[in-house]
Amino acid sequence: MGEQEFLWEPAKYVEFGDHRNRPFLDLTSRIGAAAPRAVVDLGCGPGNLTATLSARWPGASVLGIDSSAAMVAEAQKLATPHDGVASAAASPHSAPGLAFARGDIADWHPGPDTDVVVSNAALQWVPGHLELMSGWLAELRPGAWLGVQVPGNFGAPSHMLMRELAASQRWRRQLDGVLRHDDAVAEPGDYLELLLRGGLRADVWETTYNQLLPGENPVLEWVRGTGLRPVLAALGSDSAEFEREYSALLAQAYPRGEHGTIFPFRRIFMVGEKQ
Structure with missing residues (x-):
């Protein structure tokens, strides 16, 4: 059990920053x-949102973990220098107690001082994450908080069209099981x-964000930063051909309007405190 491994591009991931940031902020709010000792962000990506946790709880030790070396390298620009003194290369947004490490979510376990666990748009990449979460809930101490957000749009045209194209005669051999x-x-x-079985006082909800995206065929640009990554990695030099076919399908499913392209995105949220 573990996260899928393929090349992430931090710059592409943050291209639609406002839209990608909002679910994290809605979740963590x-x-x-009140005053957690240790806060962990599982699947922290480029670290910009993990830094908001350090700003919210300046007395906490905040650790961001991600399986992508590229993401962690970008995130470490925000980390607190080990000597506690800001270096010339450190970001002005660096925060005390903020650190990042590369690791597999499936291998992580909460420690005795873990008071807050956050995972935003990451667990969908981890097979068997329900069992993994159940283990965390058993290990978390009373009073600890868990906040998780996962995308709920796997039935949306953006994903259905990708799967249908991947299953077509042209692509099925290369993309089977991807x-x-x-x-x-x-x-x-x-x-x-x-969450209830795990002993949490829980709040679970869903939200569909009707995102207005600018540019030509912006839904393609959106999925290039997330859901299309495993396809691109699997196809290698053939990825451009797949993208052309997929792009034409997306343009029909998500036509550009007078003000931009509307891209509905359903997300599932859960927050709870261990009793």
Whole structure:
């Protein structure tokens, strides 16, 4: 069990920063921890959102973990220097107690001082994450908080068209087994049951953000930063041909309007405090 491994591009991932940041902020605003000792962000990406946790809880030790070497390298520009003194290369947004490390979410376990665990748009990449979360809940101390957000849009045209094209005669041999969807995420009720069984006072909800994206065929640009990554990695030099076919399908499914392209994006949120 572990995260899928393929090349992430931090610059591409943050291209739609406002839209990608909002679910994280909506999630963490519901976490009621007052003065946590240790805060962990699992699947921290380029670290910009992990830094907001350090700003919110300046007395906490905040650690961001990600499996991507490129993401961690970018995130470490925000980390606190080991000697506690800002270096010339450090970002002005660096925060005390902020650190980043490369690691697999599936190998992580909460420590005795872990008071807040956050995972934003990462667990969908981890097969068997429900069992993984159940283990975390058993290990978290009373009073600790868990906040998780996963995308709930695997039935949207953006993903259905990608899967259908991948299963076509032209691409099925190269892409067989590359795209997961049936077991990528559960439904809100399943997550609520999981948190309640784990002894949490839980709040689970879903939101569909109707995102207005600028530019030509921006949905393609969006998925290039996330869901299309495993396809591109698997196809290598053939990826441009797949993209051309997929781009034409997306342009029909998400036509550009007078003000831009509307891209509905459903997300599932869960927050709870261990009782």
